[in-house]
Amino acid sequence: MAKQIAIYGKGGIGKSSTASNVAAACADEGYRVTIIGCDPKSDSSITLLRGRRIPTIMDLMRQGVDIREEDIVFDGYKGVKCVEIGGPEPGIGCAGRGIIVAISLLKKTSKAIEDTDLVIYDVPGDIVCGGFVAPVKKGLVSEAYVLTSGEYMPLYAANNICKGLSRLEMPLNGVICNSRGAPNEEAIVSEFAKEIGSQLLAFIPKDVLVQTCEREGFSVVEKEPGSAIAAVYRKLARSIMTKSDARVPEPLDDARLRELTKI
Ligand code: ADP
Ligand code: MG
DSSP, X not given: OOEEEEEEOOTTSSXXXXXXXXXXXXXXXXXXXXXXXXXXXXXXXXXXXXXXXXXXXXXXXXXXXXXXXXXXXXXXXXXXXXXEOOOOOTTSSOHHHHHHHHHHHHHHHOOTTTSSSEEEEEOOSOTTSHHHHHHHHTTOOSXXXXXXXXXXXXXXXXXXXXXXXXXXXXXXXXXXXXXXXXXXXXXXXXXXXXXXXXXXXXXXXXXXXXXXXXXXXXXXXXHOTTSHXXXXXXXXXXXXXXXXXXXXXXXXXXXXHHHHTTO
């Protein structure tokens, strides 16, 4: 049975960059990987495909065409299977419902979810939207990771995600810090992880290489494998593949969260 993980976090915090670099690092280690972008931005797999945008399942469904595997599953870096669910039309439709319908279509047409070692769901960070709950409720996700920096807003979102996970009784496998360069960031995120009953799995430094490689259509793992940040992604990938320490998180109250950002 494939490991099925979801990476949660506030919009713009670095979920897609982390997901695609972890996917590339796992592919380097010989794992068969599938990445499923569930965010309407549909940019989860773009750096595994040399900058190419692939059609989204939702767009194809809206066109009413007969969908085959080769229309929605694309081979990226070292054979990583790339799928983009896409999003509902702004203002109408529900992302959660769309994700469920799209994934059942994917399962019907392709073995990309079953016949693999790791499935990474890159999910939207907005907790109030159905996109968050759908993959968990449908039993598609067996491991959850939350990505945050040490700033208040992303931590607030991370804590909210933990509220959601706790309500769904979904265990959290770890917290990942994607640094924004805020003071004391590693200590803050590490303390947050500890207080919610989890652990800090990785501290990803802020590095312009992530952006320059992304602009050219690559992950840093592919384009700059010798860089320090590529080594950080490889280490994170290894701990995702080997560790399985998970507990339902205990979210903090807002006063404590605010205090935390001041250490
Ligand atoms: P999300 O998927 O959470 O919305 P993205 O992965 O698209 O966020 O990242 C948002 C922006 O931040 C991107 O331009 C990306 O290149 C940049 N970014 C992500 N992680 C890092 C990092 N560690 N260092 C520098 N830039 C980063
Ligand atoms: Mg994204």
